[in-house]
Amino acid sequence: MDSPLSPLAPLPPLQELTHAELATTLRAAGDEGARSTLAEAVMREVYVRATGSIEAMASIGAARRALLARAVAFPRLACEAVEPAADGSTRFAFRLRDGARIESVLLPHHAGSDRHTVCVSSQAGCAQVCRFCATGRLGLTRDLEAWEIVDQVVQVAAHARVRASDIVFMGMGEPLANEVAVYRAARVMTQSHGLQIGARRITISTAGVVPAIHRFIDDAQPFRLVFSLGCADPAKRRRLMPIQERHGFEEFIAAIARYEAHRGHQHVTLEYVAIRNFTMGDDDIAALAALARRGFRFLLNVIPFNPVGDEFEAPTMAEVRAWTSRLRPFGLPVKLRFSGGRDRCAGCGQLGTGLIGARRRHPDRDVSRP
Numbered sequence: 430m431d432s433p434l435s436p437l438a439p440l441p442p443l444q445e446l447t448h449a450e451l452a453t454t455l456r457a458a459g460d461e462g463a464r465s466t467l468a469e470a471v472m473r474e475v476y477v478r479a480t481g482s483i484e485a486m487a488s489i490g491a492a493r494r495a496l497l498a499r500a501v502a503f504p505r506l507a508c509e510a511v512e513p514a515a516d517g518s519t520r521f522a523f524r525l526r527d528g529a530r531i532e533s534v535l536l537p538h539h540a541g542s543d544r545h546t547v548c549v550s551s552q553a554g555c556a557q558v559c560r561f562c563a564t565g566r567l568g569l570t571r572d573l574e575a576w577e578i579v580d581q582v583v584q585v586a587a588h589a590r591v592r593a594s595d596i597v598f599m600g601m602g603e604p605l606a607n608e609v610a611v612y613r614a615a616r617v618m619t620q621s622h623g624l625q626i627g628a629r630r631i632t633i634s635t636a637g638v639v640p641a642i643h644r645f646i647d648d649a650q651p652f653r654l655v656f657s658l659g660c661a662d663p664a665k666r667r668r669l670m671p672i673q674e675r676h677g678f679e680e681f682i683a684a685i686a687r688y689e690a691h692r693g694h695q696h697v698t699l700e701y702v703a704i705r706n707f708t709m710g711d712d713d714i715a716a717l718a719a720l721a722r723r724g725f726r727f728l729l730n731v732i733p734f735n736p737v738g739d740e741f742e743a744p745t746m747a748e749v750r751a752w753t754s755r756l757r758p759f760g761l762p763v764k765l766r767f768s769g770g771r772d773r774c775a776g777c778g779q780l781g782t783g784l785i786g787a788r789r790r791h792p793d794r795d796v797s798r799p
């Protein structure tokens with residue numbers, strides 16, 4: 430039997446509620462106004478006006494703000510650093526309430542475009558220890574809660590005074606190792622009274638948590654999944670991405686092929702890490718050509734390795750371009766990844782660098798877009 434002194438259930442964080450859930454929560458707390466009007470006003474305050482607290486929601490009267498404060502919590506991440514990079518992207522560092530730290534990156538699109546991508550973290554640290562990634566060196570501190578993911582987008586967009594048009598789950602952490610919170614956050618981001626980001630503009634990148642890929646397909650998640658292949662040679666990939674010891678190469682490729690079939694045989698994206706003297710050899714071309722013969726359509730997104738640790742060497746962009754040109758005869762669509770913010774250690778694989786003190790220079794001073 431419950432003790433009468435049991436603590437009350439914690440209030441749901443505002444940034445974890447869809448519009449309909451917020452309206453229901455407010456009605457249960459005593460909001461008797463016209464259907465969902467208060468919920469819409471609150472969503473506008475949080476996601477359009479970027480108001481930072483319930484007390485500051487000027488469009489809502491004091492009595493209804495008090496009701497709101499009784500019904501929901503409005504926790505915020507503490508922004509500790511904002512570092513603009515030379516290429517126009519910006520790295521944000523946040524401290525969580527338990528002291529853990531995460532990073533996010535704002536990536537502008539081409540000049541003249543008003544689109545902005547926010548690269549978010551899904552975990553504090555990461556357990557997957559991919560050898561090309563600074564976050565993997567931190568180890569896993571913990572999964573993020575859904576509101577901690579949503580609040581990254583809200584704060585990044587508010588700071589830059591832009592509307593986030595695209596989200597990529599390519600920051601710290603393996604999103605499919607925290608799938609419930611990731612899908613909840615992504616769903617909140619699509620809300621028409623909130624951030625209004627199309628589900629197809631929310632991209633989740635996985636290193637290969639195979640059972641979660643199958644669940645993604647079975648549950649018909651509306652978001653986009655991309656796959657961190659690393660490289661196409663199974664033995665090298667095992668060295669590069671220890672996750673392969675738990676989810677084998679063939680298992681991973683079969684899951685990707687199933688996803689491609691599920692999407693009506695549209696190209697799926699495989700992320701490839703170009704590492705000088707490791708993944709850029711003749712044998713790697715042959716391994717990719719063999720993969721292309723498997724019968725599923727893919728686009729190879731080639732990411733030049735960004736310096737992390739001493740084990741691998743970063744190629745120059747000229748080397749990467751020369752190597753990828755050798756894939757053309759196999760009819761493989763290839764894109765070079767724009768890795769924004771490298772001079773601020775905000776490029777692919779570099780998040781968390783500042784936290785482990787492993788900052789190093791990259792051989793290319795310029796940043797190239799695909």
Ligand code: SF4
Nearest residue numbers: 555557559562565602
């Ligand atoms: S690449 Fe992704 S999955 Fe691998 S260690 Fe880094 S954050 Fe984790």
